[in-house]
Amino acid sequence: MATDLRLPTSNIVLPDKDRFLNEENPFEAMMSRFDRAAALLDLDPGIYQVLRHPEKQITVSVPVMMDNGEVRVFTGHRVLYNTSRGPAKGGIRFDMAVNLDEVTALAAWMTWKCAVVNLPFGGAKGGVVCDPLQMSVGELERLTRRYTAGIIDTLGPDSDVPAPDVNTNERVMAWIMDTYSMHVRHTVTAVVTGKPVEMGGSLGRREATGRGVMFVVREALAHLGRPMAGATVAVQGFGNVGSVAAKLLAEQGCRIVGISDRTGGFHNPEGIDVAAAIAHVQKHKSLDGFNGGDQLSNEELLELDVDVLVPAALENVITSKNAARVKARIIAEGANGPTSAGADAILEEKGIFVIPDILANAGGVTVSYFEWVQDRGGYFWSEDTVNERLRDIMTRSFQDVLALSRQHRVNMRTAAYMLSITRVATVHKLRGIYA
Numbered sequence: 001m002a003t004d005l006r007l008p009t010s011n012i013v014l015p016d017k018d019r020f021l022n023e024e025n026p027f028e029a030m031m032s033r034f035d036r037a038a039a040l041l042d043l044d045p046g047i048y049q050v051l052r053h054p055e056k057q058i059t060v061s062v063p064v065m066m067d068n069g070e071v072r073v074f075t076g077h078r079v080l081y082n083t084s085r086g087p088a089k090g091g092i093r094f095d096m097a098v099n100l101d102e103v104t105a106l107a108a109w110m111t112w113k114c115a116v117v118n119l120p121f122g123g124a125k126g127g128v129v130c131d132p133l134q135m136s137v138g139e140l141e142r143l144t145r146r147y148t149a150g151i152i153d154t155l156g157p158d159s160d161v162p163a164p165d166v167n168t169n170e171r172v173m174a175w176i177m178d179t180y181s182m183h184v185r186h187t188v189t190a191v192v193t194g195k196p197v198e199m200g201g202s203l204g205r206r207e208a209t210g211r212g213v214m215f216v217v218r219e220a221l222a223h224l225g226r227p228m229a230g231a232t233v234a235v236q237g238f239g240n241v242g243s244v245a246a247k248l249l250a251e252q253g254c255r256i257v258g259i260s261d262r263t264g265g266f267h268n269p270e271g272i273d274v275a276a277a278i279a280h281v282q283k284h285k286s287l288d289g290f291n292g293g294d295q296l297s298n299e300e301l302l303e304l305d306v307d308v309l310v311p312a313a314l315e316n317v318i319t320s321k322n323a324a325r326v327k328a329r330i331i332a333e334g335a336n337g338p339t340s341a342g343a344d345a346i347l348e349e350k351g352i353f354v355i356p357d358i359l360a361n362a363g364g365v366t367v368s369y370f371e372w373v374q375d376r377g378g379y380f381w382s383e384d385t386v387n388e389r390l391r392d393i394m395t396r397s398f399q400d401v402l403a404l405s406r407q408h409r410v411n412m413r414t415a416a417y418m419l420s421i422t423r424v425a426t427v428h429k430l431r432g433i434y435a
């Protein structure tokens with residue numbers, strides 16, 4: 001007879017949700033999806049309580065000597081949401097909008113994301129409240145090193161492994177790796193992923209999130225019986241995720257008819273030259289001044305009549321305020337949390353097929369996992385091997401979530417949460433721990 005893994009029923013009172021009432025609070029957005037899936041799973045009440053709370057929240061003050069001699073003190077956070085399945089994994093962002101609720105939500109999303117693609121990681125996220133676009137390279141390096149020193153106790157290849165996110169990149173990861181290695185007095189490449197290839201980074205990591213978006217869009221179009229060739233696509237955000245997704249979707253025959261970044265966007269029904277847009281951004285740091293077609297706002301881009309919409313910039317760009325006007329047939333969430341919980345029902349009613357963030361943008365952390373494996377093994381793979389293994393994981397995960405959504409007659413987001421919560425809860429039960 002199989003071992004009974006059920007835990008004793010808990011009588012802990014449900015937490016007060018009042019402090020998360022705002023539709024656009026990312027933690028609320030995450031938690032309302034979690035609650036819906038948990039209810040369908042009939043989750044053990046004790047495990048339900050555990051999974052509603054972050055394991056650890058760290059806040060540090062980060063003093064930095066600016067180039068003009070002034071000392072400024074920045075605030076940084078690192079949140080470990082759940083580590084039952086393995087070391088905490090998740091990016092670090094530098095942005096003025098960073099706050100503890102947002103970082104906690106992003107850390108929870110990392111937990112579900114790693115589980116949905118079945119990586120042996122827990123979830124974490126970090127952030128520093130700053131405007132990196134206004135800082136010199138020297139100031140950014142000092143900020144990064146001091147922030148790393150502030151959170152050093154959590155970091156390590158077996159405990160907490162950062163990666164790039166909004167406004168951070170390979171260079172920032174190199175500084176984190178170096179600062180950590182100096183503290184422990186030997187080189188530890190596996191303490192961060194998304195590093196330069198020359199120092200233990202993986203081939204294919206830079207493109208991995210956008211490539212993963214391309215793979216799930218390909219699966220979704222096939223599922224809906226639509227051809228990839230000629231499918232029209234609009235992409236919001238033209239950074240790491242958006243620009244690579246646009247490039248690879250165009251290579252697959254899609255027509256990229258809309259792109260945007262923080263400076264605004266362009267619409268061209270004939271198709272935008274994505275390579276030229278990437279070259280423009282490399283030279284000018286934004287799409288501003290690019291000759292890409294008719295100018296349009298970010299709000300208008302989201303409402304274009306396209307086959308596929310890829311929000312790949314920020315949270316909460318599709319909310320109950322504009323969801324009714326979204327005309328895309330498929331939304332592939334390249335960003336984390338681009339759709340508010342309030343928008344979910346509206347999109348579902350309109351019959352829009354949403355590939356949720358925790359699945360659609362999991363390509364990045366999947367290749368981060370490959371990088372961690374390669375660093376620990378000291379043996380590096382070819383780019384083709386990385387891309388093939390990424391394709392296999394993204395395709396299989398899409399099909400796993402689709403099968404569950406059909407079985408339970410729920411949308412893809414609820415199915416993705418159900419799959420990942422089940423995987424995390426199962427490990428909690430097996431380990432016999434509540435925290």
Ligand SMILES: NC(=O)C1=CN([C@@H]2O[C@H](COP(=O)(O)OP(=O)(O)OC[C@H]3O[C@@H](n4cnc5c(N)ncnc54)[C@H](O)[C@@H]3O)[C@@H](O)[C@H]2O)C=CC1
Pocket residue numbers: 164165166167168209236237238239240241242260261262263286298312313314315334335336337361362364365
């Ligand atoms: N880099 C990665 O591997 C992963 C990133 N993500 C998520 O994807 C999203 C984008 O991340 P990255 O591409 O890495 O960041 P990035 O910093 O490389 O690019 C961000 C892009 O968004 C644009 N943007 C900023 N504010 C905007 C606004 N108000 N309206 C329109 N566009 C705006 C920027 O101009 C830039 O083009 C974030 O939600 C991030 O958490 C998710 C998984 C992995």
Ligand SMILES: O=C(O)CCC(=O)C(=O)O
Pocket residue numbers: 089090091092110113161162163164165193194336361362364365366368
């Ligand atoms: O590559 C990673 O470890 C995490 C990337 C990330 O922050 C994300 O998927 O949101």
